[in-house]
Amino acid sequence: MGTFLKTLKLGMVAVAAMVGISAVSSAQILTVDDERVEREAAAYKDFNLQTNELRQSILQRRQMVTRGGAIEQQLADLEKRKAIIGNDKYEEEKRKLEQTYVRFQQELAQLEYVFDQLRQEAMVQVERARQPVIRSLLAERNAQVIMMKRLLLGSAAGIDVTTQFIEKLDAELPNVTLNLPKAGDAPAAEQPEQQ
Template identity: 50%
Template sequence: MRNIATKLIQAVTGLALATSITVSAAADILIIDQERVQREAAAFKDFDLQTAKIRDAIIALRQRTSPDGFWDQTAVQFQQRMVAELDDLEKRKSIIGNDAYETERQTKEATFQTEGQQMRQQLQNETNQLRQLELYFDNLRREAQTQVERARSPLLREILKERGAEIIMRKSLALETASGLDVTTEFIERLDDSLPTVTLTLLQQAADTGEATDEVPVSPEGQ
């Protein structure tokens, strides 16, 4: 009986010690929800606001130049119209005669060739515009990210020092967290105070030179 009691005491003591170690280790690690920071922090909202027209233009161009997009559909309609008109001409050949037939056929083929070249050129122009805008947007995003990084590092160090913790990790990397370890709200509040807006010099330069970088001319529907 005494041995059983001794083992029970040892087991309870070991469990308490293990729990103490686990809690102590957990207290050294804090959690931040980066996705929530990107949704709610003022700097990210300001970036989204400043670049809204650029993003809209990129989305519109992607839809137009994508497979089954506007230009794919236009090409199919063009092909169908060309075949229908040439078939109709072929049916009228015996009525209008060879000379009139050849003249009309050559005229139609030249017209279709010109129209096809114009369509391909318009598609190429919009594809180039899309690439330029995507590169431009990436440069703006990197500029904003640099400013956020500079503001974020000292804020994280402050939180670590105040909490007596050693590590701050992304919430997405943690399988499970204990209450009191998530410092996302506190971090967002400090980041908002430190960096309420971001400065996008490329946008400012474009505005100063009068370049409409956020407006991409696209061909009207049906052309």
């Protein structure tokens, strides 16, 4: 009797699996190229436009403080001039460059934090707008699933709805509203004094 129940249970599991597989195979799956959406959708373009100045400030500071960056080069130049300018002047200029380096590191951390906050604000807005777009496309195409194209190994023609997705997302969210820092709130992009 025990083996009969085990066989019956295995048979039921097999039938359930077959039903599940046939249900999935009959489901209509659509794909969206998320990378293309991020390049072409109006909300993403608007985010990039609004945060361009902030991104430039981050880039400038990274160029100053990264290994081999401008401050490191100025320290190397200062080291070469040490014998000419004397030890006292060398120590003073070195201390100023080190203070500038620390300041830029702090400003970089602050700017990156602000940028991450703005990106999160924008992503919340985009996600809210995406949901009705997804529901609309599923209903229009009588589909059950929309998958990101990069997760697929291959796909058949006619299941990519990226263009329609972008059009609907643009209509739903043409731009994002960001709480950008005011001009005085963000650190100004300064260059350290050239020696």
